[in-house]
Amino acid sequence: MSRWEPNAPxxxxxxxxxxxxxxxxEETTVARIAERAGLTERTFFRHFADKREVLFAGSSELEALFVDTVAAAPESAxxxxxxAAALEQASGWFVDRRTFARARQAVISSHSALTERELTKMARLATALARALRERGVxxxxxxxxxxxxVAVxxxxxxxWTAPREKRPLGEIITEALGELRTITSE
Amino acid sequence: MSRWEPNAPxxxxxxxxxxxxxxxxEETTVARIAERAGLTERTFFRHFADKREVLFAGSSELEALFVDTVAAAPESAxxxxxxAAALEQASGWFVDRRTFARARQAVISSHSALTERELTKMARLATALARALRERGVxxxxxxxxxxxxVAVxxxxxxxWTAPREKRPLGEIITEALGELRTITSE
DNA sequence: GCACCCGATGTCAGAGACTGTCATCAACTA
DNA sequence: TAGTTGATGACAGTCTCTGACATCGGGTGC
Incomplete structure (x- = not known):
């Protein structure tokens, strides 16, 4: 048996x-979070670079999914x-995660510091996508x-998709948005 | 004569x-900044919401320029x-500011906290632009x-434009990027 | 000219995020 | 059995940011 409970992060x-x-x-201190997890504040900062980062642990997974899908697209694409293929894959990834996504977005929207971090993650995603495209010769x-x-789409x-009364699946909304983008830019 | 030197911000x-x-x-403390300006740390935080914000004082001016130009575009547009008209205006605004812009971008690129804040400013800009477009009936x-x-363009x-050996004016680069965007999305 | 208020700044104390450093101790390894 | 490793704890310290109150020159009403 291990010395500590597993899965600290x-x-x-x-x-x-x-x-x-x-x-x-704002009202939640890192010390309080660590306490609820049965750890100390210092250990929190060993697992997460800062207080905001704790909400974005899964974002690298999503990034990998995007990049891999772009890399795997047929050469002719x-x-x-x-x-667009990567966006399709992403919508699949989010199926069954809508409730959690809504709760998480509510927390993120509630504080500008978290919105700011989310923008950073999206920018990272865009950078990674651009690199993947260049590796395809773009x-x-x-x-x-x-x-x-x-990424804007x-x-x-x-x-x-996470709006209160929205029922349509993410894939459908993405397809619609891609169509809109095409319409706009052809003007 | 005034009690204090003018233009504290x-x-x-x-x-x-x-x-x-x-x-x-990182190495520069707010106390040090205030000292060089002949003020106290407390006064710094009366003028700027946080340490990063001091580099983004002009961003609301740029935002207003964008919004006003969109609002003033002919109804037929x-x-x-x-x-695109707003982007043109912006390129005019930056003429004669290239050296300063390069220095500022160098500082911003040097620390992720500053990059993060810049992303927030760009997101604000996009939000403001979207509102201006909706007021045009879009x-x-x-x-x-x-x-x-x-905003991506x-x-x-x-x-x-701020890259080391780039010589072309901003307007030209923007026009080129707009053309690229049209090509990409029509595929 | 005088009393009064206003607004920008200073002073001080304190909370909370984050870091460096060293100690601890179960599990693994030779 | 002794030494090493790796995750954690303990603790002190720096810096960002905030609240509360004091200061004082300049303008205002009278």
């Missing part, structure tokens, strides 16, 4: 989500088609623009 | 730029044309998508 992440939802982000600035536009669609 | 902003460039963002999600795509173009 996951326990910290769950404690943080609960406390942020119960009492608010254009850059936007490759990105030149700059097309690679960066496609990546940025793709994802962000707008995701926001609608 | 401007003095703080200049002191901050100098110190960040000389010693680095489509959403992307209105945003529906969602077209308004948000056009705004996001426009601006960001990509601005980054190229």
């Amino acid at each position: 996951a326990r910290l992440a769950q404690a943080a989500m609960e406390l942020f939802a119960e009492a608010g982000y 254009g850059p936007m088609q490759a990105v 030149e700059e600035p097309a690679a960066s623009l496609t990546a940025e536009a793709g 994802f962000r707008v669609a995701f926001e609608r | 401007a003095r703080l902003a200049q002191a901050a730029m100098e110190l960040f460039a000389e010693a680095g963002y 489509g959403p992307m044309q209105a945003v 529906e969602e999600p077209a308004a948000s998508l056009t705004a996001e795509a426009g 601006f960001r990509v173009a601005f980054e190229r």
Whole structure:
């Protein structure tokens, strides 16, 4: 038997989500989060670079999914088609996660510091996508623009998907948004 | 004669730029910035919400320029044309500011906390643009998508414009990027 | 000209995020 | 059995940011 309870990062992440939802982000101290997880403040900072980061542990997983899908797209696919394929994959990933996603988005929207961190994650995603496109032979600035536009579509669609009375699946909203983007830019 | 030296915010902003460039963002304390400006730390926080904000004082001015230009575009102009007009205006605003812009971008790129704040400013800009478009009668999600795509073009173009050996004017780079965006999305 | 208020700043104390450093101790390894 | 490793605890310290109250030159009403 191990000396400590396993999964310290996951326990910290769950404690943080609960406390942020119960009492608010500002009002929750890191010491309090660590206490609920049965750890100390110092250990929190060994697992997460800062207080905000605890809400974004899964984002690298999503990034990998995007990148891998772009890399795996058929050679014949254009850059936007490759990105569209990645958006499709992402919508699959989020199926069955809508309730959690809504709760998490509510917490993030409640404080600008968290919104700010989410923007950083989206920017990371765009950078990673651009690199994946360049590795497919797409030149700059097309690679960066496609990546940025793709992430913009994802962000707008995701926001609608987590809106209160929205029922449609994410994939459908993304497809619609991609169509809108095409209409807009052809004007 | 006034009781204090005038332009406290401007003095703080200049002191901050100098110190960040000389010693680095992390290494520079707010107390040190205030000292160079002949003020106290407490006064710094009366003028700027946090340490990062001191580098982004001018961003609301740029935002207003964007919004006003979109609002002033001819009724016949489509959403992307209105945003393109705003991008044109912005390139005019930055003429004669290239050296300063390069120095500022160098500081911002040097620390993730500053990059993060810049992303927030860009997101604000996109939100403001989307609102301006809706006031022109553009529906969602077209308004948000056009705004996001426009800001993506601006960001990509601005980054190229401040790159080391780049000589072309911002307007030219923006026009090129807009063309690229059209090509990409029509695939 | 005088009493009064206003607004920008200073002073001080304190909470909370984050870091460096060293100690602890179960599990593993030679 | 002795030594090493790796996750954690303990503790002190720095820095960001906030609240509360004091200061005082300049303008305002009279």
